[in-house]
Amino acid sequence: MAEAMSAKDxxxxxSVVTGYLGAGKTTLINRMLGDAHGQRIMVLVNDFGAIALDESLIESRDxxxxxxxxxxMCCQIGGDLYDAIDRILARRDSLDHLVIETSGVxxxxxxxxxxxxxxxxxxRSIVTLIDAVNFMDTYSDPILSDTLLRQIRAAGVxxxxxxxxxxxxxxxGLLLELAMLGDNAPIFTNEAELLARLLDPAIGEALPKRGSVTARAERLQIHSVPFESWNWQGEEIIARDRLLAFLGDEELGIYRAKGRLRLEDGNMITVHKVGKRIEISEGASDDGSNRLVCIGTRGRFDRDAMASAWQRALSGSQ
Incomplete structure (x- = not known):
């Protein structure tokens, strides 16, 4: 790699953009290159042909x-990623941001x-695109699920x-599944909002680079959808009746929930809630931690009330 820093210190x-085949990476890249956002972006891609650049936007080819x-600018990786990055760093003074598009796998x-x-x-961040239409079918494939899981867990966004x-x-329902699979990475459903945050130098600094579970209970950030979410992870166990009472408390406004929890009787369970229906399955896999994710309608879902009610349920107090 280049040994000296650019003249621009x-x-x-x-930003790394990833996602399984068909998730929309090309659409996002084209928007990055074509929008008037004021940023001089270099996009590093595997193949020029795949992104179908608008010829009217092209000033020169070399x-x-x-x-x-x-x-x-748009640069094709060619044979070696390190060589491509070296070529890009030689142009550092004329660039504000580098975006690396990965292959789908x-x-x-x-x-x-x-x-x-x-x-x-x-x-700046690793952005993983998730195809809302096809994700669950792809994830259910035992050959493909490992690739998808790596992409989700590497994501900062x-x-x-x-x-x-x-x-x-x-x-x-899909947001709930992603919350269980991932590590609390913010979830966006609006491409323009994500790009505004990613490309703004001030805001972008605050975006997570990679997901990490650090808080015992926290808000899962979900943008541009009418839902709020609350997420808990810990080692405490809970009685079955208190779990059912918590999930069934209409004042909490829990519309959907999913969790993997150990009960006081020693059983490891998976719990699902959709509307008023609650299902508990025995014999869940034990990875050493309990986790619960709840989603409710924005404006009717109070995360502070959720956290307080959950602590009361864990302790057995009323």
């Missing part, structure tokens, strides 16, 4: 590099590690795409 912000009229965490290891680069093709209740 600040490291180049890097081998593996395409320059656009708005100051953005790549491990984005490994690419993020490259940005973390290089002093000339600064990892999740973007749920194609939500307009599904009913709100279906989207709520």
């Amino acid at each position: 600040d490291p180049l912000p890097v 081998g593996d590099l395409i320059a656009l009229a708005n100051g953005c 790549a491990d984005p965490g490994k690419i993020g590690q490259i940005a973390l290891a290089e002093q000339e680069l600064q990892l 999740l973007l749920l795409t194609k939500t307009s093709l599904r009913e709100p209740d279906q989207n709520a």
Whole structure:
């Protein structure tokens, strides 16, 4: 890699965009390159042909590099990612942001590690796109599920795409599944809102680089959908009757919930709630921690009340 820092002393912000085939990476990349956001973005892609750039935007071509009229550029990785990054760093003074698009089956965490290891680069975030229409079918495939899980757990931010093709209740169920699979990464459903946050130098600094579970109970950030969410993870056990009372408390406004919990009788269970229906399955896998995610309608869902009620349920107090 390049040994000396660019004349522009600040490291180049890097965002990694990943997601399984068909999740919408190309659409997001094209929007990054075509919108008038005032940022000079370099997008590093596997194949120019896949992104179908608008010819009217292209100012010049030079081998593996395409320059656009708005100051953005697009570079094809070619044979070696490190070589491609070296070529990009040679142009540091004319760039504000580097976006690396991964293949649909790549491990984005490994690419993020490259940005973390290089002093000339600064990892802004790993963005994983989730296809709302096809995700559950793909995830149920035992061959593909490991790839999807790696992409979700590497993410600092999740973007749920194609939500307009599904009913709100279906989207709520998928948000619940993602909350259980991931590590509390903020979930966006609006592409424009995500890009505004990602590309704004001030806001982007605050975006998570990678997901991490640090809080025992916290808000799961869900943007641009009519839901609020509360998430708990811990080691405490709970009595079955107190769990049912908590989930059935209409004043809490819990519309959907999913959890993996150990009961006081020693059983490890999986619990689901949809509307007023609550289902408990015995014999859940034990990974050493209990977790519960609850979703309610925005405006009727009080996270502070949820946290207080849950602590009372755990302790057995009224």
